[in-house]
Amino acid sequence: MRSKNPLRFIYATPYAAWLLLFVLAPIAVIVYYSFFDLSGHLTLANYRNFFTSIYFKLTISSFWYAFLITFFALLISYPTAYFLTKTRHKQLWLLLIIIPSWINLLLKTYAFIGLMGVYGPINALLEAVGIGSQQILFTDFSFVFVSVYIFIPFMILPIFNSLDKINPTLLDASKDLGANAWVTFKRVIWPMTTDGVKSGIQVVFIPALSLFMITRLIAGNKVITLGTAIEQQFLVTQNWGMGSTIAVFLIIFMFLIMVLTSGKKGGIIK
Amino acid sequence: MKGLMSSAFVILLVSGILLFANYQLEHKAGRAGKDTITVYNWGEYIDPDLLKQFEEKEGIKVIYETFDSNEGMMGKIEQGGTAYDVTVPSEYAVQMMKEKNLLLPLDFSKIPNVQHIDPYFMNLPFDPNNQYSIPYFWGTVGIAYNASLLEGQTFESWESLWDASLRQKLILVDSAREVIGISLNSLGYSLNSTSLQELKEATDKLETMGPNVKAVIGDEVTQLMINNEASVALTWSGQAADMISENDDINYIVPNEGSNLWFDNIVIPKTSTNVEGAYKFINFMLDPEVAAQNAEYVGYSTPNKAALSFMDDEITGDERFYPDEEARKNLEVYENLGLETLGVYNELFLKFKMGLR
Numbered sequence: 008m009r010s011k012n013p014l015r016f017i018y019a020t021p022y023a024a025w026l027l028l029f030v031l032a033p034i035a036v037i038v039y040y041s042f043f044d045l046s047g048h049l050t051l052a053n054y055r056n057f058f059t060s061i062y063f064k065l066t067i068s069s070f071w072y073a074f075l076i077t078f079f080a081l082l083i084s085y086p087t088a089y090f091l092t093k094t095r096h097k098q099l100w101l102l103l104i105i106i107p108s109w110i111n112l113l114l115k116t117y118a119f120i121g122l123m124g125v126y127g128p129i130n131a132l133l134e135a136v137g138i139g140s141q142q143i144l145f146t147d148f149s150f151v152f153v154s155v156y157i158f159i160p161f162m163i164l165p166i167f168n169s170l171d172k173i174n175p176t177l178l179d180a181s182k183d184l185g186a187n188a189w190v191t192f193k194r195v196i197w198p199m200t201t202d203g204v205k206s207g208i209q210v211v212f213i214p215a216l217s218l219f220m221i222t223r224l225i226a227g228n229k230v231i232t233l234g235t236a237i238e239q240q241f242l243v244t245q246n247w248g249m250g251s252t253i254a255v256f257l258i259i260f261m262f263l264i265m266v267l268t269s270g271k272k273g274g275i276i277k
Numbered sequence: 278m279k280g281l282m283s284s285a286f287v288i289l290l291v292s293g294i295l296l297f298a299n300y301q302l303e304h305k306a307g308r309a310g311k312d313t314i315t316v317y318n319w320g321e322y323i324d325p326d327l328l329k330q331f332e333e334k335e336g337i338k339v340i341y342e343t344f345d346s347n348e349g350m351m352g353k354i355e356q357g358g359t360a361y362d363v364t365v366p367s368e369y370a371v372q373m374m375k376e377k378n379l380l381l382p383l384d385f386s387k388i389p390n391v392q393h394i395d396p397y398f399m400n401l402p403f404d405p406n407n408q409y410s411i412p413y414f415w416g417t418v419g420i421a422y423n424a425s426l427l428e429g430q431t432f433e434s435w436e437s438l439w440d441a442s443l444r445q446k447l448i449l450v451d452s453a454r455e456v457i458g459i460s461l462n463s464l465g466y467s468l469n470s471t472s473l474q475e476l477k478e479a480t481d482k483l484e485t486m487g488p489n490v491k492a493v494i495g496d497e498v499t500q501l502m503i504n505n506e507a508s509v510a511l512t513w514s515g516q517a518a519d520m521i522s523e524n525d526d527i528n529y530i531v532p533n534e535g536s537n538l539w540f541d542n543i544v545i546p547k548t549s550t551n552v553e554g555a556y557k558f559i560n561f562m563l564d565p566e567v568a569a570q571n572a573e574y575v576g577y578s579t580p581n582k583a584a585l586s587f588m589d590d591e592i593t594g595d596e597r598f599y600p601d602e603e604a605r606k607n608l609e610v611y612e613n614l615g616l617e618t619l620g621v622y623n624e625l626f627l628k629f630k631m632g633l634r
Contacts, residue, residue, distance in 0.1 A: 045616050060624065065631065126505070142445065223451060223493075223495065228451055228494065228630045229493070229630070241352075244616070244620045246616065
């Protein structure tokens with residue numbers, strides 16, 4: 008195809024350079040390293056090791072926790088986003104939800120250590136209402152809870168945007184044509200927001216697969232994700248080959264999720 | 278559109294000003310200049326007041342950076358980039374760095390204060406004749422416990438960590454060799470075991486400890502113990518000293534079966550661009566009075582014999598942190614087991630952590 012604008016080539020240069028330097032080149036380096044063993048010999052052993060050793064089990068448990076985190080984040084975010092679109096000052100309310108995500112992740116995590124501690128306010132509350140003090144920190148519950156809290160803004164934003172874009176006359180039309188609230192939601196609202204839900208799932212599920220600081224600080228390493236394994240291979244064991252291999256699988260999984268959740272675009276509002 | 282352009286302009290302007298200010302600051306600090314040295318040390322491992330004293334005395338500016346694992350530190354030294362002049366690896370890391378040619382041999386004529394180091398801590402197997410390193414601090418691995426939260430357990434044996442009364446109470450350190458070491462010690466094996474059979478036996482035994490484990494974490498443990506949030510922790514002696522100084526109910530013990538004796542050592546890495554400055558810094562840190570002040574601040578045990586007389590008797594007489602030679606007989610120094618075996622330890626440890634509920 009002939010370019011209509013000769014300048015188009017120049018416009019594309021920064022993007023192409025970015026893609027090459029910061030996306031393709033690093034992936035190529037990771038793939039390259041994954042074929043080497045500790046003594047620098049070319050080998051496929053890392054890949055065999057991935058399927059035979061604990062890493063496969065680790066992958067499954069990572070997926071399970073990422074699924075739980077995404078599920079609960081969605082469960083909370085969808086109604087919240089819906090509610091937000093109905094409020095009077097929706098941009099202000101949205102901002103209030105987004106602001107916490109500007110605070111450093113590590114700081115928020117440390118705050119939760121205090122909140123969830125044996126003598127923290129949550130346990131004080133439980134004590135006051137007569138349930139009694141519980142071990143909250145260092146459980147898989149606390150891990151999922153904190154992760155969901157951290158990811159919620161990222162889930163709400165795309166859903167809010169797609170809900171906000173819905174033309175209200177469509178809802179009126181649905182009502183006029185005799186649909187009750189549930190049918191309107193199922194047949195009109197939901198289909199028009201699936202794109203938002205899908206991108207929400209992408210931005211939550213993929214990072215959730217490789218969360219690692221929270222696994223130590225909040226879950227006390229009782230939950231281990233692929234991120235933890237990669238960190239350990241690079242920093243402790245210094246087996247860059249194996250670390251790269253796990254990273255390659257993580258990239259493949261992410262790619263698969265992208266493909267699964269992107270699907271066909273289009274529909275009524277396009 | 279106009280609003281967008283002007284806000285973009287403001288952002289650019291602010292960034293430009295900050296960049297300029299930063300350049301000015303760094304220039305003033307004389308980063309990477311002739312009269313600076315870059316010290317790369319563990320977190321909370323020096324009395325910051327001493328850095329100031331050194332700067333005033335020698336007129337050399339110290340850029341101070343910290344790390345939290347030997348491996349992370351070695352990685353940065355190996356990659357180059359920053360001109361670190363002094364760093365502090367543990368004994369097995371000294372061995373690894375030596376093998377990778379990352380260290381400069383030391384010229385003792387430039388470090389006269391080395392005479393103050395206890396000969397007991399010199400010429401150790403990981404660095405014969407101290408060709409590359411001088412001990413900075415030493416310590417043990419043991420159990421810190423809060424008697425007020427327990428029912429009279431005293432932990433004379435590693436076996437007591439398996440006791441059912443500790444269910445969901447024990448905090449372990451997130452480090453493979455220390456944790457598997459508990460099991461190796463309790464079975465009477467060497468902490469430097471490379472036998473797969475022994476390691477398997479040790480991790481099988483370790484797995485039965487699972488129900489007692491509350492968490493596997495890093496330095497956060499100090500705060501948890503101080504706040505009475507946790508009652509028993511596997512920890513290093515200096516960390517235990519920090520806990521004890523803040524909370525009187527805490528005690529520290531090295532179980533009878535033996536444990537790990539470790540050394541962190543001052544070295545000059547190959548990245549050094551100001552070797553003379555590095556020597557001056559090392560010599561300064563080995564001065565008995567300086568070493569005494571540093572040891573009192575940091576809480577670990579100093580190998581500087583002359584420094585002991587400047588320190589509080591209460592500290593130096595404490596058998597928990599300054600065990601006599603008799604008590605040190607059961608302690609074993611880590612050897613560099615090679616990356617292959619290190620990988621085995623870590624994979625077994627990862628498996629153990631995955632089994633925790």
